[in-house]
Amino acid sequence: MNSLQFDRHGDKENSPFFEEYLQRLLEERDRLGLTEMVHDIDALMITVDPDHSISYIAELCLMTPYHYLVTLESESHWTHILRIDLNSPDLIVREVKDPNFRGIFRALNEIYPVGSQKPNSRYMGEIIRVTNLHEVEKIQQAREFRFFNQNDVRKLELPGNLAISKPSPYTHNIVAYLERNPGDLRVYALGMSTIRNDVQAAYEGAKQLQVDLRIDDLILPVDHLATRVYSQNREVAILEYLSWSSYYFWGAYNIWDQNSSTNVTKSVHQVPESKSPAKVFTANNTPYFVNHLEKLPSPTETFVRNYGPRLHHMALAVKDGERDGLENIEFVVNAITQQGKGFLLDVIGSKEQGLKQIFSNASEHSSLIIEYVQRYGSFDGFFTKENVAALTEAAGAEEGVKNTHF
Incomplete structure (x- = not known):
């Protein structure tokens, strides 16, 4: 196995510490047979x-x-x-x-x-x-x-x-x-x-x-799991998980509009995400105590300060296609909305961008958000930067996160 053979994606620059130990830890993991x-x-x-x-x-x-x-x-x-x-x-x-x-x-x-x-x-x-x-x-x-x-x-x-x-x-x-x-x-x-x-x-x-809502054949297995951590823990959280698992660092994107970055890890065994979901780590670019100086948004750090570092959402894929003149993701969301389940925003994205996405309200039982994502054709990414910014902003505006102070 060579866990360092995969192409890197994204524009987020990592520290020399991260790049050094990413290589050393994955080389060791391969050498030990893990x-x-x-x-x-x-x-x-x-x-x-x-x-x-x-x-x-x-x-x-x-x-x-x-x-x-x-x-x-x-x-x-x-x-x-x-x-x-x-x-x-x-x-x-x-x-x-x-x-x-x-x-x-x-x-x-x-x-x-x-x-x-x-x-x-x-x-x-x-x-x-x-x-x-x-x-x-x-x-x-x-x-x-x-x-x-x-x-x-x-x-x-x-x-x-x-x-x-x-x-x-x-x-x-x-x-x-x-x-x-x-x-x-x-x-x-x-x-x-x-x-x-x-x-x-x-x-x-x-x-x-x-079955009655005709969505039983449209929702697919878990696609990725997104964890939110403090800004200073982004790199070590990723390196720690790579050390526990057989995942590799797929890449990271700066989401400047929301003062955060989205970082993706995937299985080196090249199985589909439906079999072994991607693990995503999101963190602020700056710590909370400089926000009053920089006047930057801070939905991710605020979430972690209120809930603790934890899984934020579980994303499920939606089958590509249409039903009754609607994209499948919109058909699913409309059906579930009719049952009283809320969503944080409208479906965002487009076929031209390669995918559409949406966040549900957080579950009152687990505090987890469900994300739906529909990909078009051969699109193999997890987001567009525009989509992530809109989703992050919507999650940050949820009651108890943006407008509540403790």
């Missing part, structure tokens, strides 16, 4: 507050292609597994049973003014498929990466067949490794397995609504 052993994103993990998982699953099953598979019950959590198929990551939705339950993931929310309002609600991180769990964990520990021990994993009520990292100091996300060969089933060793009638009913209702 790139060969670490593969696709197998699952995305989300935690919600008590009594929110059923409504959130109904929301997800309307707005995404996911299906309810099973619930794993442990002492303090309900863990619901949603799946499309084995060619796309699972969604793991954990619900804390007791509102007074306290743990490390709640602590990551509580020091942030908006994040603390939903203390157990956050994106946790990714589970990545590996071919030799023991060897990967051993190598990563030798590189000074830290994991929860098995007793910690048991207390956290996370699957016992995972190797799970401590939360990142830069993104507050975790990375977990699951040993699985291609074609083998995904199994999560946790609690008692059951199909809950109330969850099944919410799922079936959402899927029937998708």
Whole structure:
């Protein structure tokens, strides 16, 4: 494997530190065999507050292609597994049973003014498929990466067949490794397995609504995951994730209008994003405390100050084409809007630019935004600079971010 063979995109200049350690870390990763052993994103993990998982699953099953598979019950959590198929990551939705339950993931929310309002609600991180769990964990520990021990994993009520990292100091996300060969089933060793009638009913209702709205065949799997971090942590957050994963640095763009940059990483294994979504990192170009001097916009840094560093949105692809005289993305958005789900702006972009995009309102259950993106023809990027500026501005104007001070 050669993780440095790929063309670079974008106009964002990185520091000499970043360029030096990008090369050194990826060369080391290849040499140690990690790139060969670490593969696709197998699952995305989300935690919600008590009594929110059923409504959130109904929301997800309307707005995404996911299906309810099973619930794993442990002492303090309900863990619901949603799946499309084995060619796309699972969604793991954990619900804390007791509102007074306290743990490390709640602590990551509580020091942030908006994040603390939903203390157990956050994106946790990714589970990545590996071919030799023991060897990967051993190598990563030798590189000074830290994991929860098995007793910690048991207390956290996370699957016992995972190797799970401590939360990142830069993104507050975790990375977990699951040993699985291609074609083998995904199994999560946790609690008692059951199909809950109330969850099944919410799922079936959402899927029937998708059919009735004629959008069930238009929404495709997850395309990319976008994390927001503090300005000073942009480069180290990217380098850290590349060290945990088998991704490479695709490139970065300055979004001058919003005083931020958008940075993209992708799998070196050249699988489609539907199988292993791209990971995007967004950060301010300047820290918050110079904004009053420079008079610059700061939606990204303001988000992080209010919610903490965390996943901001999960983007899903929409099938290229038209339905009833509308582009598919507009047909989907119109249908979902009729069900009371709001969006932050109108669909932006054009066929001439290569894609159209839109952000939903943040979910009341997870605080995550859903992005829809429809690409035309052979367009293989993730955005245009004009689109990103408009999306970032719209997200920054959302209640609780731009106009609220704590």
